Amino acid sequence: MSDFTNQVVFITGAGSGIGRATALVFARAGASVVVSDVNQSSGPNVVSQIHQLGGHALFVACDVAVPTQIEAAIRHAIDVYGKLDIGINNAGIGGKYGRFTEQTQSDFDQIMAVNVGGVFYGMQFQIQQMLTQPEGGRIVNVSSIAGVRGMPMGAPYSASKHAVIGLTKTAALEYARQRIRVNAVCPVYTHSAMVDELIQQAPAMEEKMRRMIPMGRFGQPEEIAQAILWLCSDENAFVTGQAIQLDGGLTAG
Ligand SMILES: NC(=O)c1ccc[n+]([C@@H]2O[C@H](COP(=O)([O-])OP(=O)(O)OC[C@H]3O[C@@H](n4cnc5c(N)ncnc54)[C@H](O)[C@@H]3O)[C@@H](O)[C@H]2O)c1
Numbered sequence: 001m002s003d004f005t006n007q008v009v010f011i012t013g014a015g016s017g018i019g020r021a022t023a024l025v026f027a028r029a030g031a032s033v034v035v036s037d038v039n040q041s042s043g044p045n046v047v048s049q050i051h052q053l054g055g056h057a058l059f060v061a062c063d064v065a066v067p068t069q070i071e072a073a074i075r076h077a078i079d080v081y082g083k084l085d086i087g088i089n090n091a092g093i094g095g096k097y098g099r100f101t102e103q104t105q106s107d108f109d110q111i112m113a114v115n116v117g118g119v120f121y122g123m124q125f126q127i128q129q130m131l132t133q134p135e136g137g138r139i140v141n142v143s144s145i146a147g148v149r150g151m152p153m154g155a156p157y158s159a160s161k162h163a164v165i166g167l168t169k170t171a172a173l174e175y176a177r178q179r180i181r182v183n184a185v186c187p188v189y190t191h192s193a194m195v196d197e198l199i200q201q202a203p204a205m206e207e208k209m210r211r212m213i214p215m216g217r218f219g220q221p222e223e224i225a226q227a228i229l230w231l232c233s234d235e236n237a238f239v240t241g242q243a244i245q246l247d248g249g250l251t252a253g
Contacts, residue, residue, distance in 0.1 A: 002233035005030035008081040009232075010074060012064050012122055013091025015042030017192030018142060021221035022088055025229050027055035034077040037091070038063040064091045064118025065110075074125040083133060086232050087126035089119040089164075090142040094194045095157045097201040108156045115160035116167075123171055127180060136179025138232045141168050142224075143184045145247050153202075161186075165243045172241030181240040183231045188247035190219035214249030 009026045013019040015037035023033045027050040035050075035057055037043035043059040050057035058080060062073035078084055095111040096103060119141050130137030146154060147161030165184055172182040189195050189209050195218065199206045210216060227246050230236060245251050 002229065002235060003030055004229075004232075007031045007085040008034065008077065008083055009086040009088065010034040010036065010077050010084055010126065011088040011090055012036050012062065012070075012118060013038075013142075014088075015039045015046055017194060018187065018190060018221045018224045019088070019090040020046050021225035022090065022228050023050065023057065024053075025222065025225040026086075027053060027057060029229060030055075031086070032056040032081055034058055034060060034073075034081075036060045036062045036073050064089075064122060065113040067117065067121040070118070070121045071125050074122075074129065078129055084126060084129045085133075085135070085137055087122060087130075087137065087139045088142070088228060089122040089126075089139065091118050092142060092160075092194070094198055095154065097153050097198060099153060100155050103156055111156040111160050112163075115157070116163045119164050119167055123167060123182070127171065127175060130180050131175075131178055134179075136175075136181075139168075139171070139180065139182045140228045140231050141182070141184045142228075143168070143186045143243060145186050145188045145245060145250060147184070147186050148243065148245065148251065168243060169241045176240055181231075181237075183239060183241065184243040185224060185227055185231070186243050186245045186247070187219050187224045188213055188245075188250050190221055190224055192221055212250065213247065214252070217248065219246060219248065 009031045014023045014035040047057045047059045060073045062069045143164040144161040146158040151158040168184040
């Protein structure tokens with residue numbers, strides 16, 4: 001396994017699901033993990049779990065829909081650890097399950113503020129710091145299979161996740177010479193609070209969702225976290241601008 005000792009990782013939405021699994025995977029690999037989340041009870045719990053494993057972590061509250069909060073959170077991480085090696089822009093919301101015509105302006109604006117604004121401003125402040133570091137840095141953004149395909153009943157979500165890939169590719173091109181690698185992961189349905197909420201909104205969908213995945217099952221947060229870790233490892237020094245599909249074979253067909 002790659003060794004991330006002395007590496008500083010900042011993760012948004014790290015209190016639950018994929019973000020939480022990613023925080024634990026990096027902590028086990030030796031990194032110092034800045035656990036950031038809008039939820040002020042789940043984030044500290046993840047930090048306690050990391051401390052119990054003997055790892056290094058701190059919690060910083062941050063609503064990624066508010067650019068000044070992201071800036072302050074990243075600034076705090078840098079003040080404490082002196083640098084930022086890795087940014088994981090993972091925080092996201094699923095939004096309303098409904099057709100185009102049922103989505104309101106506030107549904108659309110909210111999802112764009114969190115899923116696109118959160119990633120855009122997160123990357124901006126992370127890149128500003130990485131440009132001051134001779135070793136550069138690595139960023140992984142969490143998109144979705146809905147970022148490479150349409151998602152009936154989830155137009156704002158699908159649009160937001162397509163945007164994440166645009167931000168990823170553009171930053172990868174702009175900063176390739178400054179040793180900043182930027183990639184995205186695109187998971188299919190993965191066990192988490194977000195998927196539980198979607199199933200609650202449309203219970204009849206669960207079996208259909210499972211059947212559309214060639215492997216016949218949802219992903220596990222740990223499986224997504226391992227791919228994120230792999231993208232950040234030095235063994236992957238030539239990989240940038242990619243949107244890696246983690247989908248049990250779905251987009252192979
Ligand atoms: N679970 C899936 O099936 C799936 C599939 C594809 C992509 N994703 C993406 O993975 C990411 C993580 O989702 P998850 O499935 O782990 O869901 P989750 O609900 O378990 O976790 C999301 C976390 O983000 C936090 N969060 C929400 N809004 C925030 C905000 N404004 N500021 C800061 N933190 C905020 C929540 O508090 C929570 O801790 C999301 O971007 C999601 O779109 C999930």
